[in-house]
Amino acid sequence: MNKNSSSRAIFLELLLNFVLFTICMAVCLQIFAQAYTTSNRSRSIARASVVAQSIAASFKAAEGDLSQLEQLHGGTLDESGALWLEYDQDWEPSQLPGQYRVCVQPVSSENGLHTALISCKERKDQESEILSLQVSRFAAEEGGDEIE
């Protein structure tokens, strides 16, 4: 009888430990998944910032002309005058719709100052913005300076 109750006590203790351990394991796995997602997001932001800087430099070199920017980087101009560029999961330019896309949206163009908003977006379940950068450039004929 004593042996039986001792064995049951050990069994119960192990069972309780196992349940507790399973709960902790679920929490840990969730943290690991979050860490992995955060690491990927950090990588995306770093890549996006380099791509956005490159596009900003091209925008300045093209003196705010998005059709010239289209010739330099590819992509498609939509009806609103925004340029859309597609990138794959490694942030390499892609002809087909990829995991990421960059939108160069003209904001204003007054007195020779061309301003555009560069937005890097990620396609997942729904599209989310990774980062955005505003770039301005005085056209050469106005002989102005440039501001970024």
Added chain:
Amino acid sequence: MKKHVTDVFVVLTLFFAYTASAMLLCAIGAGVYQRTADGMQKNYDMRTGVLYVAEKIRQNDVVGGLRIDQIQEKDALVLVDQTTDDKYETWIFVDEDGNLREAMVSPGNDVKGSDGYPIMPMKSMQLSIVDGSMLDVQLLTGEDELTSIRLAPLCALQEVSG
């Protein structure tokens, strides 16, 4: 007797399930940690290399301040300092040991691959002028991560071939 054997079997099974779960959790944790650490290292190499070169170009964006030259048939970025009377050039290039290197020399002096000091591991650096006014910098990091950035220096770029 039979019940006792069953009890022991159940307890042992539970114990092994517990041990296996603990080991699985450790393995998953180690895998995630390794992937995250590798990702961070790649990210660091990519960002640091690109931003270092880009910042150097922006700092020296003055007329006659930038030149693309070559060392042992590899591209080198030459920053010409014109702010002081004692003129000097800063050469940024990738050496044979796979390091991004920076060397300061007097103008006209020959630069060797071993001159200067190493900055960080880098397998290659390619510099090219795009569309006449933009500088395209392509870097292959020590972690085999290829990254490129385009810059629009205001100064006219010079390219020295050979």
